[in-house]
Amino acid sequence: MKKTGERHMPGGRSNEDPSRAGTAQAARPMEEESYRAIFETAHIGLYRSSRDGRFLMVNQALADILGYEGPEQLRQECTSVAMDIYVDPEWRSLLVETLEKEGRLEPTVCQVRRRDGRIIWVRETARMVEGDEPQDGYFVGTIEDVTQQVEAMQRLRVAEASYRSLFEHAREGIYRSTIDGRQLRANPALVKLNGYDSEEELLTAVGDIAEEWYVEPGRREEFKRLMEEHGEVENFVSEIYRHRTRERIWVTENAHLVRGADGNPLYYEGTVREITDERAAEEALLAARRSAEEANRAKSRFLAGMSHELRTPLNAIIGFAELILSEIYGPLGNARYRDYLEDIRSSGRLLLNLLNDILDLSKVEAGMMELVERDMNPRGLLQDCLRMLEGRARTAQVELRLDVGTDLPLLRCDERRVRQIVINLLANAVKYNRPGGEVLLEARRRDDGGLDLIVSDNGIGLSNEDVARVFQPFVQIGSEESDGPSEGVGLGLPLCRELIEMHGGTIALTSTLGAGTRVTVSFPAERSIPEEA
Template identity: 30%
Template sequence: MAKETKGRIVKLQKDLDQKKKMVGLPHNLSGAFEAISVLKNDIVHNGPPTCVISYEGQIIFANDAFEKIADAIADTGLIENAIAPPYSPAEIEAIKQAGGANPDEYTILADGKVKHYLASYHFIDSINNQPGATAVVLRSNDENVQIKDTLAALQSRLTDMSRLVSDWTWETDKNLRITYASPQVQKALGFHPSELLGRNIKDIITEETYLFGDIKIKDLRQPFRDQQLTIKNRIDEERLFLVSGLPFYTNDTGEYAGYRGSARDVTEQQYQQGALRVAKEHAEVANRAKSEFLANMSHELRTPLNAIIGFSEMMSSQLLGPLGNKQYHEYSHDIHASARHLLSVINDILDVAKIEAGKLELLEDTTDPLQLAVSVQRLMIERAENAGLKLKLSLPSKLPMIHADQRKMKQVLINILANAVKFTPSGGIVELSGGINDDGDFEFIVMDTGIGMAEEDIPKAFEPFAQIDSTLSRQFDGTGLGLPLALGLVRLHGGELSMTSKPGKGTTVKCVLPASRILPA
């Protein structure tokens, strides 16, 4: 094909030279004509792939660029598309006025690479003003195809994301007329996106809003985020949305073009939050009523109990003379012991109620932690020995003073130690230690070799009236208020109570007071 094409070009060149001789152009015009001819020839041969196809479907001219891809493009239908049916003079004139027929797209595989071309057709007149041949020029379309593929991928990504997220997105023109609404708007409001196009975004908002400002004044066009707006859906129900938006501008001139934004339906969320607030208020009222009831009942119970304790103590000591029967003396002692135990339980209940109601106050003063630990040991040593336990005290001889309510802190340590003694079998060890920890806080530590508990049961141990299900624990009486009361008293001091335990390995309880309660030496 290349040899035939070059032969035709040589013949055309000879015909051109012959015509120039016949015309007899002046020397200067002849040179100019020669230069133009050479330039045209160079543009054709060194330009994009170009060919001329006769009406019979024969390639009568092809430049080198076309020769390189001729085999790859042979099966694309280029020749068939270039052979146009006979056009009327008016149609040919219209094609000429348009600069040629509409280009076709071709994709070929050349040199192992996919290439894209746009083919433009230019009809060459023949006899009777009918197209006798078609000049085809192929321009590379790789960049345009790449741009189209990138835009398609971006559009697909945007579409997928707008469908996946719960928010619906929107866009307006500079007059706030909606130009785009994502498919999620149908789920949120019941409108098909096309139904909202052309409507002013303020028309679907039920209340007056300042958010879009004066769109004609630049300084008032401000972005906004998570503004609560009420919007009516398709059936005129009001839905609550958090709306965000920002103005956008054209890339070429920077002119204001409109607003873009998103809207999230929070109607159910607001309803749930309202229900939670109401439930919380009801729970707080019930809790206050419970605390007041416990406080009142504790007060009412303590009055007769004090009388029982006083009279039983007089009878037990036979202050007014002998009772006459030994069993009466034993009974009076039991009544006195039981009444004091009941009074202790009532006092604990009252303290827990006061803590929950926020009415328990601390009487703080300078406190010696070592002296406090020694006094607690004295109170607990007899109980530990009766249980067959060894009660150890392991504190440094020199400890800083702390600012605390001494009576409340003593109650904390007694409750923790009583719990340790209660759940440690005979022959075990209970140890009270303390000092300044690595964080600079002051801590008391109570360790025992008792029955322990599972990690998931530890939170239950700090709940009022809770009981850990254990065979050994059920052998002892208890209200389950010791640790909860200790926790409440420590937290009143700004501290914290923590526990670590393993079944059969024992338990460790840490009572930590903040460093701010440590007094300077």
């Protein structure tokens, strides 16, 4: 007989398969073990908590996130999730309210406190599990540490805010444009530069930058060419239209090409600054400079012409004075006539030398002087210069000395102009010396092969203020120790500088008031010619 409640499958077999029932019973512990393994080895924090805020179960990942050694320590020390874990105690109340109302909490970011007190950001999800009795219900959820992601987003927001502030408040125009010439972005400064009130208005109005912005046809193509070659442009100066009013203005651009991860060009980014006023000022300055240069050339031409005109009668005066002094047509008579004629001759020669200096400096400034160069022995030239100054030095009771190195090269130069430099320097050294003083003329070959000519004296010297002015034309340097006004019009040293610079060299002067002066004329190494050549 069949037992009551027993059911059989067709064919006389029972619906209850004892072997299957045994297998199911055996599978349940295995399934529970699998869930436990997943729970304990998961890389995100998992928990079960009571409604009143106690952890019932936690895994090792959650203990690690919150800074505890293990789940047991976390459960024992955290008696109130709201107070011990959440930075905002009210967060737990909101979580419970949401779970009781909706049954689940979607991923939400909040701040929690680790065991060591450090505050971190986590992303939490949760679900409510109902029990047989209301008090048996509990919550299960996940917690992930997202501190790095949140802080990265915060830094990004700060950077974006900073960029936005720079973009909005920069005084220079900032733009982004496509390669083919459409405007994509424009900051308020660029909007204003183009005569519009808003970025939207500008972007709507501008169609083709190449056609509508640049005055010079092809200027945008030049911009693109430079971008293709260098990836950027610097100080790209152009005349453009103020887009809305069509007023022509000048701007300078700095821009770079932005490429994608695949290396393909995406767009241009750059800055624009209006330089219309600067351009006008530069043009005015250039015009003033051209005018000044022309006036200087006119002055030089006038001085050159005047010098030529004055030299002719001066030569006649000097010549007749010398002729009368020679007494070839008979004696002068009164001895005072000879003194007068000597004054006439010396004054005429002085004035002639001044006119020659003015003429030479005018030629240099006007670009009319050319060097006549040849290879010459500097030793012989320096000896000749000393002989020419011997009479003047003897009258001034100043000793002249020459110190020339043994390894001097030949010098390729304009001998007349070098002689002029040396005589000018020697004459100054004698004139600004004292009775019993000394003037030393030296020639030295430098380590680089160049040649230095040095004139030094132990005379009255110059103040620092005078040293700074000695190379300015028409500046006469005096001294309390000198007797009366000095001869000349202040052209000797300026002329020396011009002449040495025409040779590619330099001149330097050092002086100590009351102790003397030293002037060094330096010729470049390429003007030295070995004697064996």
